[in-house]
Amino acid sequence: MHKDNRIKLLFLLPAVLWVLCFTIFPLIYSVRLSFFNVKIGSPDEFIGLRNYVHLFQDQRARSSALITLIFVCCGVAIQMTLGMALALLFNRPLRLRGILRTVMTMPLFATPIAVGFLFFTIFYEEGGLINGLLHLNVPWLSNPYWALASITIVDIWQWTPFCFLIFLAVLQGIPAHYYEAATLETNKGWSVFRFITLPILQPTIILVLLLRITEAFKVFDIPFTLTTGGPGTATQVLTMYAYRVGMRFFNYGYSSAISVFLFILVMVVIMTLFKKIRQTYQ
Amino acid sequence: MYTETKVTLVVIVIVLVALAVFLTRGCRPGEGTRNGSGKAGYQHLKWHDDGGVDLITFEDAEVIHLSKDELGTMFGRGKKPFTGKRIAVTVNNSGPKGGISGPLYRLRPAWEELTGAKLDIVEVPLAEQLNKTITDLRLGVGQFDGFMEGAWYMGEYITPGFIRPIDDYIPDKRFPQWDPNWLPPSLRNIHTWEGKWYGTLNDSDGQVLYWRNDILTDPEWRSKYKAETGKDMPFPTKTWQDVIEIARYFNGKNWDDNDPDTDTGIVMHFKVNEQGMFHFMSLSAPFVAMGGDKVDRGTNNYWFDPETMEPLIAQPGHVRALEVLYRLSRYGPRAQAAWDLGTAWDWFLRGKSIFVFSWGDVGALVQDTSRSKIRGKLGASVLPGSYEVYDMNNKRWVKLPQPNVVGNTTGGSWHGVISSRSENPEVVYSFYALMATKPVSLWNVNRGWTGVDPGASIHFLPPQGTADLRGFVDAGWNESDLRFYLKAYHDNFFADTMLPYLRINGAEEYWRALDQNLSETMIGRLSPKEALTRTAKEWDEITNRRGRAAQLKQYQRSIGYGR
Amino acid sequence: MEALRTLKRRHISSWAYILLAIFVAAMTFLPFYWAISLSVRNPAEAFTVTGLAVPFVQYKPTLANWKTELATGETQKALVNSTIVAMCAALMTIVIATPAAYAIARFRFRRPSNGNIALWFLSQRVLPPVATAIPFFLIMRFLGLLDTHIALILLNTTFNLPIVVVIMRQAFIEVPIELEEAALVDGANHLDIFLMISVRLAAPSLAAAVLIVIAFTWNEFLFALMIGTIKAKVIPVHMAGAVDTRGVQFWFVAVRTLIAMTPPVIIALLAQRYIVRGLTFGAVKG
CATH class of the missing domain: 1.10.3720.10 (MetI-like)
Incomplete structure (x- = not known):
């Protein structure tokens, strides 16, 4: 650490001010909007908690929240498990690993909106890639449960490589002598994993979990393009519902209430994981 | 470390170059990269000695001839009356060769040469166009001079005065000439508001029934039908029940030798947040709409009670219609619950379905043999009717001797309106009017991909209209298909009873609520009754939020109640 | 003898890993391949060509979509x-x-x-x-x-x-x-x-x-x-x-x-x- 110096503020303040200006202020504004009935062109009408009362009576909001939670839980759980399993399997000298890593890097930054459209053609039920190739007859997009599964599958396709690459990186960083000592005492792979690998991986697991959960809650592009929230409202996640209410139908107040609710939901989930992650960064 | 520093340097250099590019040309984006207009050495006009002109379309270089009278007096060789002006018009996002937006691209270079002005075509996705333009207008940003609107946007634009009437322009000889009287009253109704004209002639939307004429008139299939069901094939279909019977019989059979797989009875497009609700509207019309000279709750009315703004969508007539739609949908491909227009049409074009009921695009696309296997095999008519109609005044079902057949203007009838914020309304109008002239309008209607569907008298063959068979045949039409098609559309737009069109503030929001609940019905999550009851409840909420009194007043005006 | 068996087992499992690696890579890459395959088809073939849709075998590729x-x-x-x-x-x-x-x-x-x-x-x-x-x-x-x-x-x-x-x-x-x-x-x-x-x-x-x-x-x-x-x-x-x-x-x-x-x-x-x-x-x- 350098000695204390006024100049540190000069370094830090622009970024802090920027974030305050463009993140905190809009958030506060959003919270304010959520207490109003907003009509462009006429003054906002203060309506207290009525938007929130409506939120808890609104069947669509409830079902959207449920859909979002299912999407996040299933998607993230499967990605993490798959990524972990693959990382453990390939954590050994293997000729093709370089190529595998390269290929696995490709989905990470693939434009989500394009991915949504692409999978629209892949899930096409009458001769699309999957049904056509495997001679299946799965109602990928026309059945409510399958449609939810479909957007989850896209998320899994895009983000399993992310989990895989991170876990692999950490596994490869574990010095060999950790294992050598262990193998002398016990020969079972499971115990090695349980008592050596897992404790080392634990902070990373929590970190990846955290990152994936926050991102998964924000999902918008994929259902927006792949299913447009349908069929019915089967894949209308909270972000899409907020967008629909606010940007399409100009009910800014209610839309803000939905967004604030979503924000609180994410925060609650994050807070429960928060203490562990703090250690990683301090 | 050395190479990594180099990578960083390269990246930084790229960023700086980009910044330089941005500073030098990004400040006036849109210049220089635009296609089509101003290309050196490519003329988009050819003047004739009699003052007429050939418009040469973009890319395809097809020729459309306008006489001097049709062109209007402000244009002429070298006149370019609007030099230096620039206008922006929003349109559904379909690209340079897609429906509705395509014709704008085709005509733009010629129009720019005629006027000297520049046209920005602002493509916006269908689901975003209304909110984008409304937000722009309400906030007073004023980015756009005109909108190629769907007819249900008009209510939203009218009340705050966002669009301007064009009654002064239409008879003005300076502009390209078109005649509002070409349009039947049903279509005139959705281009006007309280007697004033706002929209120019472009697209005319309405749903008609298409079928595979080769199959349904095949004696062999007819006798097989009789042998298997014990009844004569109810064809030509008079009611929706007939359609269901036939669709049920053919569904799951491989009645077409295009491919080895089984085919379906009907195909529809129910993808949510798209245009599925239009299916319900046009199918339900004969169960609900009563014709007559007056306008009241049960006559020439469909959506709301004109006294109380109570939603009528869950009335017994509407519910029965949804039950019929649901039963019919069982005889189509399962995947249609998530299909949009293009996908569903393609199914029919590939010979996979007996019926489809949809817009005029289908008939025209059938002629395009690169996508269609059924050219020359098409039949079409106005949508079937119902022997029973629910009388909302007396709250009882009425039996009729003849089926109640109702025409519809379902869809957008996408047409141009002019923003009242525009500083160049005349420039905008000159473009719309050029698109509405007889030669250009016919050129569009003759070609299916333009998305411009027939509706005006200039599009129909004599005796109903003034169009020339030759123009259609030259554009690739099969004559039998064409005669079915034009008759179907003529019968539809000139029907005695029409389905009233919802044109009030929030029409989009009301329809989207209906659409979501319909979609829930199609996947079996809600019964027809539940779906419409829920729709009615949501409509009440929308009405209350937007202000009941104002909504009611506007609704009364839009249907001509109490006049 | 014992050593030979171990060697053999290791050999087999190594092949299994390689196959698995190929499978995982293929799954990840498949959507990209599909996009490329679709983009060089004629509109009419977009729906009718099914399965893996191998260019040249199942259809004649075209760059027309790209050009437009x-x-x-x-x-x-x-x-x-x-x-x-x-x-x-x-x-x-x-x-x-x-x-x-x-x-x-x-x-x-x-x-x-x-x-x-x-x-x-x-x-x-x-x-x-x-x-x-x-x-x-x-x-x-x-x-x-x-x-x-x-x-x-x-x-x-x-x-x-x-x-x-x-x-x-x-x-x-x-x-x-x-x-x-x-x-x-x-x-x-x-x-x-x-x-x-x-x-x-x-x-x-x-x-x-x-x-x-x-x-x-x-x-x-x-x-x-x-x-x-x-x-x-x-x-x-x-x-x-x-x-x-x-x-x-x-x-x-x-x-x-x-x-x-x-x-x-x-x-x-x-x-x-x-x-x-x-x-x-x-x-x-x-």
């Missing part, structure tokens, strides 16, 4: 816009974020502590964008910046600022402090040290951060849809127009998909070495 799409002015414009916005956002982000990261890494803050400042930045990523969408829209309207590149650059800078702060903080912590201290003794000021020594030593991380910001900005859709209409229309918004009133046109979807995805995918491949580290905000070393 790339020749369209709107596509070119969207590409230019996307590039401008992504580059400028990346530049702005690093200019603002790197000094802050340096400050957190090198100076002691008491209240709030260094770790908490970093966490505070990181927590900005938790905020769902839709929560700030409407205020942002109204702010941009107030500033008269709707439909401008500047608005999109500002927005994307905001979204990516926290990431870069956290990535760079970790990078600076790992740079040995001795050089800087020596320079201080020689009388150099902090600004010079920051620019001449620290940034240079942390260059690889900086490069990774820039690439990540470019990719994220390129992919951002929600705000681009709200803000960019005519002049500032970027690729994802242009992309959304492959669906129209007349349905999804598979062949154009495929072309536009590839146009949209190629740059960020290339970036991912370029930055492969740093990506793990970047995406975990420096917590995991790749």
Whole structure:
């Protein structure tokens, strides 16, 4: 650490001010909007908690929240498990690993909106890639449960490589002598994993979990393009519902209430994981 | 470390170059990269000695001839009356060769040469166009001079005065000439508001029934039908029940030798947040709409009670219609619950379905043999009717001797309106009017991909209209298909009873609520009754939020109640 | 004998791993292959050719879709816009974020502590964008910046600022402090040290951060849809127009998909070495 110096503020303040200006202020504004009935062109009408009362009576909001939670839980759980399993399997000298890593890097930054459209053609039920190739007859997009599964599958396709690459990186960083000592005492792979690998991986697991959960809650592009929230409202996640209410139908107040609710939901989930992650960064 | 520093340097250099590019040309984006207009050495006009002109379309270089009278007096060789002006018009996002937006691209270079002005075509996705333009207008940003609107946007634009009437322009000889009287009253109704004209002639939307004429008139299939069901094939279909019977019989059979797989009875497009609700509207019309000279709750009315703004969508007539739609949908491909227009049409074009009921695009696309296997095999008519109609005044079902057949203007009838914020309304109008002239309008209607569907008298063959068979045949039409098609559309737009069109503030929001609940019905999550009851409840909420009194007043005006 | 058996077993299992690796790679790559295959088909073949759809075997490939799409002015414009916005956002982000990261890494803050400042930045990523969408829209309207590149650059800078702060903080912590201290003794000021020594030593991380910001900005859709209409229309918004009133046109979807995805995918491949580290905000070393 350098000695204390006024100049540190000069370094830090622009970024802090920027974030305050463009993140905190809009958030506060959003919270304010959520207490109003907003009509462009006429003054906002203060309506207290009525938007929130409506939120808890609104069947669509409830079902959207449920859909979002299912999407996040299933998607993230499967990605993490798959990524972990693959990382453990390939954590050994293997000729093709370089190529595998390269290929696995490709989905990470693939434009989500394009991915949504692409999978629209892949899930096409009458001769699309999957049904056509495997001679299946799965109602990928026309059945409510399958449609939810479909957007989850896209998320899994895009983000399993992310989990895989991170876990692999950490596994490869574990010095060999950790294992050598262990193998002398016990020969079972499971115990090695349980008592050596897992404790080392634990902070990373929590970190990846955290990152994936926050991102998964924000999902918008994929259902927006792949299913447009349908069929019915089967894949209308909270972000899409907020967008629909606010940007399409100009009910800014209610839309803000939905967004604030979503924000609180994410925060609650994050807070429960928060203490562990703090250690990683301090 | 050395190479990594180099990578960083390269990246930084790229960023700086980009910044330089941005500073030098990004400040006036849109210049220089635009296609089509101003290309050196490519003329988009050819003047004739009699003052007429050939418009040469973009890319395809097809020729459309306008006489001097049709062109209007402000244009002429070298006149370019609007030099230096620039206008922006929003349109559904379909690209340079897609429906509705395509014709704008085709005509733009010629129009720019005629006027000297520049046209920005602002493509916006269908689901975003209304909110984008409304937000722009309400906030007073004023980015756009005109909108190629769907007819249900008009209510939203009218009340705050966002669009301007064009009654002064239409008879003005300076502009390209078109005649509002070409349009039947049903279509005139959705281009006007309280007697004033706002929209120019472009697209005319309405749903008609298409079928595979080769199959349904095949004696062999007819006798097989009789042998298997014990009844004569109810064809030509008079009611929706007939359609269901036939669709049920053919569904799951491989009645077409295009491919080895089984085919379906009907195909529809129910993808949510798209245009599925239009299916319900046009199918339900004969169960609900009563014709007559007056306008009241049960006559020439469909959506709301004109006294109380109570939603009528869950009335017994509407519910029965949804039950019929649901039963019919069982005889189509399962995947249609998530299909949009293009996908569903393609199914029919590939010979996979007996019926489809949809817009005029289908008939025209059938002629395009690169996508269609059924050219020359098409039949079409106005949508079937119902022997029973629910009388909302007396709250009882009425039996009729003849089926109640109702025409519809379902869809957008996408047409141009002019923003009242525009500083160049005349420039905008000159473009719309050029698109509405007889030669250009016919050129569009003759070609299916333009998305411009027939509706005006200039599009129909004599005796109903003034169009020339030759123009259609030259554009690739099969004559039998064409005669079915034009008759179907003529019968539809000139029907005695029409389905009233919802044109009030929030029409989009009301329809989207209906659409979501319909979609829930199609996947079996809600019964027809539940779906419409829920729709009615949501409509009440929308009405209350937007202000009941104002909504009611506007609704009364839009249907001509109490006049 | 025993040794031979072990060798054999190892051999077999090694083949099993290779097969598995190939399978996993194929699954990951398949959608990209499908996009390429669709993009070189005629419209009529988009629906009718099924299965793996091998070009030349099942159909005759054509570049017509590509030509039409790339020749369209709107596509070119969207590409230019996307590039401008992504580059400028990346530049702005690093200019603002790197000094802050340096400050957190090198100076002691008491209240709030260094770790908490970093966490505070990181927590900005938790905020769902839709929560700030409407205020942002109204702010941009107030500033008269709707439909401008500047608005999109500002927005994307905001979204990516926290990431870069956290990535760079970790990078600076790992740079040995001795050089800087020596320079201080020689009388150099902090600004010079920051620019001449620290940034240079942390260059690889900086490069990774820039690439990540470019990719994220390129992919951002929600705000681009709200803000960019005519002049500032970027690729994802242009992309959304492959669906129209007349349905999804598979062949154009495929072309536009590839146009949209190629740059960020290339970036991912370029930055492969740093990506793990970047995406975990420096917590995991790749």
